[in-house]
Amino acid sequence: MPRARCPICGRDVQVPEDVLPGEVLDHECGVSLEVVISDGKILLKPLEIGEDWGE
Numbered sequence: 001m002p003r004a005r006c007p008i009c010g011r012d013v014q015v016p017e018d019v020l021p022g023e024v025l026d027h028e029c030g031v032s033l034e035v036v037i038s039d040g041k042i043l044l045k046p047l048e049i050g051e052d053w054g055e
């Protein structure tokens with residue numbers, strides 16, 4: 001099973017074998033992580049809630 005690291009808490013995240021880019025995984029620390037696949041590696045990007053687009 002592929003593994004990735006949570007950018008928020010630094011712990012391992014279990015990633016399903018057939019994960020697709022753009023899929024959202026919930027981690028045990030409470031953050032939602034969006035799957036990004038780059039160069040065959042799985043990266044996780046925290047989903048920003050209430051993102052600020054301007055001031």
Ligand SMILES: [Zn+2]
Binds near residue numbers: 031
């Ligand atoms: Zn985490």
